[in-house]
Amino acid sequence: MSEGNPMDRLVIAGLEQICSEMSCSKKTLYKWIRQRQFPAFKLDGIWRCRPKDVDVWLERQRRTATSRGSGRRSVPR
Secondary structure, three states: OOOOOHHHHOOOEEHHHHHHHHOOOHHHHHHHHHOOOOOOEEEOOEEEEOHHHHHHHHHHHHHHHHHOOOOOOOOOO
16 A cells, blocks of 8 residues: 655755745744744754645745735835
């Protein structure tokens, strides 16, 4: 009995790769991790994450921003 693609379970992304894909700084990503807002874990002392978990997290962030409006702060004139 097969349980899906075994590659889905592998940890394949380091934080540098995730930062590059998301166009964010490592400082921002570390802040999200510290606040337990980002799905990452340490493996042999190196932060890693599963791309599938990041996809779920991004979708949740998108839905939250959509429910609040545009998700952007307005600047007073």
